[in-house]
Amino acid sequence: MVNLLKEKLSKKTKTKNSQKQKKEKDCSIILLNDPYTTMDFVENEILSGIFNLRKKDAKRITLAVHNNGSGIIGVFPRDTAIRKIEQVHLKAAAYEFPLKCILQEC
Numbered sequence: 043m044v045n046l047l048k049e050k051l052s053k054k055t056k057t058k059n060s061q062k063q064k065k066e067k068d069c070s071i072i073l074l075n076d077p078y079t080t081m082d083f084v085e086n087e088i089l090s091g092i093f094n095l096r097k098k099d100a101k102r103i104t105l106a107v108h109n110n111g112s113g114i115i116g117v118f119p120r121d122t123a124i125r126k127i128e129q130v131h132l133k134a135a136a137y138e139f140p141l142k143c144i145l146q147e148c
Contacts, residue, residue: 069123070146071115073130075107079139088141089115092129117148 073084081104089100093115107113118126127143134141 066119066121068117068148069120070117070148071123071126072112072144072146073103073107073115074142074144075111076140076142079134079141081105081108083134083137083139084141087133087137088130092126092133115143120145 073088084107085097085100085104089095089103090097093100095103095115103113103115123145127145130141130143
């Protein structure tokens with residue numbers, strides 16, 4: 043009897059976890075170039091600070107955004123991506139930069 047209950051509970055947990063995983067889609071965070079935000083701010087405060095990227099990767103993404111007008115920072119679960127974008131916008135606003143990121147569904 044106890045084993046049967048454990049088995050049922052285990053199945054319910056697995057079903058809930060798989061449903062949660064299905065709901066949570068991955069999204070790309072796209073950084074948009076603007077003529078006012080400094081590359082130093084993007085590299086150090088945003089990419090290294092908020093996204094915890096290594097300096098080399100932060101520099102590469104910053105240059106790609108500068109040269110191409112936009113660039114992918116990374117792919118994250120939707121909730122994480124939304125939270126990171128909010129952090130970017132708040133930090134940019136605190137420094138009075140118009141920097142923007144957008145969410146792209148994968």
